[in-house]
Amino acid sequence: EARRIIDIRSKKDASTEDPVRKDILDGLRSSPPTLPTYILYDAQGLQLFDAITRLECYYPTASEISILTQHAKDLAASLPDNSTVVELGCGSLVKTRLLLYALERLRKKTSYYALDLSSSELKKAINGLDSGLKYVSVIGLHGTYDDGRKWLARARSKSSGPLVVLWLGSSIGNLSRDDAASFLSQFVKESLVAGDMFVIGIDRRNDPDIVWKAYNDDLGITRKFILNGLNHANRHLDQVFRLEDWEYEGVYYKRGGYHEAFYIAQRDVDMRGIVENESGHFPAGARIRVEQSWKYSPREAAILFDRCGLFPVQRWTDAAGMYDLHLLHV
């Protein structure tokens, strides 16, 4: 029997203009010009990202899997009984299943809610889990992080059982350090109460060459993933990006501890027809930023949690010391 998916997407007002188009235009007009990172995650982008996580050079996934393979039982044992676990961006569930099966083996009653942007991927993922689970119930939530936070606030007001927010894959790295702090704080303030928990996986400030290679694979999957964002943008912008005008470039900033993904103009590109001023002109070599991936030393992670009212309970690290899984208390 297929598992249930709840549509929690906020209803859009059909009379207002396309919000994605607005975000794209706002980004192109800002200086330096940017495109919203979420344009990378249309159906095609979600599949390409899944392919990235299986690349040998993209070590964050392998590191997180090795931590969960070794410590899923400890993590499961640290979670309260009868908890509601909500995962932000569950993806293919390759990693999460390690935790869910550990909870099942410990016979810990758990309601697991998997939140994701794509209902078709979500359906595949949750129905791919063992159908014989007795202690762990699995339900899909179709929506954005924002929808998820609001849903959690409602769940919080209806039930007094413990809530656990699971945020794996170092997705927190795609927010600036300040935005990451606001994002976590908002969850803590609006959707959680004392005793609730957060489980967060975060990539460390690793060897710059290794980080750069993680975002610049020889097979060109990352390049495809980033360039596909322009296809997505084109669907909201009357096809203004000609794919042959743009190339991908990745840069790692060692001091700041973050990687940036850019579109580089391959020739003079004039988009003043759509971005109605000088900012619509991109000379050859001009860059549009689409993604940042911030890395955290253990000390930087501790400072972040402290800013957000989250208290460290446990930290698990992979054998190579490249990645941390944090268990935190509100």
Ligand code: AVI
């Ligand atoms: C989803 N996120 C944490 C990935 C990252 O590492 O920033 C997305 C990604 N971009 C290029 N490769 C992977």
